[in-house]
Amino acid sequence: MSGGGGGGTTSNLRPKFVPKTPPCMNTCPNHVDIRGFITSISLAEKKGKSYDEAYTEAFYRIAETNVIPATIGRVCPHPCETACNRINVDESVSINKLERTVGDFAIEKGLPLKKLTDEKRQEKIAIIGAGPAGLTCAYHLARRGYNVTIFEAFPKAGGMLRYGIPAYRLPRNILDAEIKRIQDLGVEIRCNTAIGREISYDDLKNEYNAVFVGIGAHKGLNLNVSGEEAPNVYTGAEFLHKINSGESIDLGNKVIVIGGGDTAIDAARVAKRLGADTTILYRRTIKEMPAIDEEIEEAQKEGITMEFLAAPIEVLKNGNMAKAIKCIRMELKEADGSGRPRPVPIEGSEFITDATTIISAISQEPDFSGLEQFKHGRDWTKIDFKGETEFAGTYAGGDVIELSTVTVANSHGRKAADAVDHHFRSQTFEPEEKRFPPIISHEKMRLDFYEKLPRIPIKSLPVDERFGDLEKEVNSTYSHEEALAESKRCMSCGMCFNCEKCWMYCQVNAVVKTADLDHPFAFKLELCDGCKKCAEECPCGYIEMY
Ligand SMILES: Cc1cc2nc3c(=O)[nH]c(=O)nc-3n(C[C@H](O)[C@H](O)[C@H](O)COP(=O)(O)OP(=O)(O)OC[C@H]3O[C@@H](n4cnc5c(N)ncnc54)[C@H](O)[C@@H]3O)c2cc1C
Ligand code: SF4
Ligand code: SF4
Structure with a gap:
């Protein structure tokens, strides 16, 4: 016709x-309703909603999945943005910074978390570890009416958010406010209580109907070179833990940090703030550094020297104190098991660098003391598609499975909570991804409709104002005008x-x-x-x- x-x-x-499912949401490990929360802001005027109503709606949309948006909005490496369809028009939407803006609004307004039901379940759930995995699991169970208690080994809750990530990236009043909101929902957090030491896992199993293991990976790995037992050689996790617990450390004036991940960058930026001339030593090149790109850039702006293609082979001492590090130059060969080029030492290329403090930030592993049943030889804790371990009724998630990110820890905690709830309601659990509608690709959209609009940058502290104070936050939150303009860049895919x-x-x-x-x-x-x-x-x- x-x-x-x-x-x-x-x-x-x-x-x-x-x-359709937008690719941003599909790629976010925790499947935050990105399109939903951003359009709560961008369409508010059309819908006759006030600023407060729009942000409140946006917050509760995020809180369906992510209970700590102000925190995540500061630290997430935002894989969602890499998948954003807007890249095919100009640049991705600044999703992470919008999430932070909504998170900060919720804190400022004291918005409480909401329960999904008034029902009070009889089952008691124990959570080991108050990091993002444990906190998220607790929230998603508490909102479904369960009795939840978190057992935390350290004096305060937060895990690596408190004892790893420095305050200039994540102010503690923000973290405290987001944790308090979870407690206000009825979650009890018992600090200074290490499971496997103060209370046995078996006792916990007997008293609680289900257990979630979210103990993270707090043990810094050693370099395995001679001389590293010197008292001025720290692991990255140990160094950051001490600093973040308020201890002061005399670093001297020349700090060498070894490693290329977030821990190395954070340790180096802290050392620089404490006044030391700081060098990062990494055995591959900047391209292979696993740390978040923005953090690497900021470290460079702050004057941290980066020495690539070099690895330590010995800590040289004066008496019992480290005074220098002996290194060897590396060259990159074909990829290893990690998919990255394999660094190989170049014979005869040794060199020595003086150091007053050495920080080995090469990696971390879980401390399984008293919880050895969750360690599998060289492997860590294993879980199935529900997040359940081989011990029925015991679930696990976060870094204890594999070193990852905060949003991955959140997603594990949320999935386990969902699986626990399905179990007690005798329902069949299936991964939520199976329920998602098809993903909308930019090829199925009319991109010519969307006007090119520059991404709104965030403001950050001038470099010379950052030092001497570990608490001064580097990046700021969008103003309402900035957030509104950025939200309007979202194309509402699908x-x-x-x-x-x-x-x-x-x-x-x-x-x-x-x-x-x-x-x-x-x-x-x-x-x-x-x-x-x-x-x-x-x-x-x-x-x-x-
Ligand atoms: C320095 C550093 C910087 C990082 N930066 C970023 C970043 O910018 N963005 C990002 O997304 N990720 C970052 N990460 C990774 C991120 O912090 C982790 O992936 C995340 O915190 C893992 O959460 P989790 O809950 O599994 O473990 P954790 O956060 O490690 O929390 C585990 C908790 O369990 C407690 N615990 C351990 N054993 C016991 C026990 N036996 N009994 C009771 N409690 C116990 C610990 O004390 C801790 O509080 C960083 C990590 C580090 C170390
Ligand atoms: S949690 Fe991370 S990946 Fe998910 S929406 Fe937020 S910034 Fe993006
Ligand atoms: S334009 Fe909006 S809905 Fe589309 S992928 Fe980007 S953030 Fe998601």
């Missing part, structure tokens, strides 16, 4: 609104954002406006002649013809 209202080809096909294109292009009035602000259009299929114009013009790929 041809002709018809749109002037194009008519057909027997009829349009349907089909929500979901209506009320652009009216379908309604404007339909010449037979088969698209009508509704009073429902969340679903502003409907089809009058009896008027439709199948010209497909609505589907062709919809910028976000929400309409399909069937």
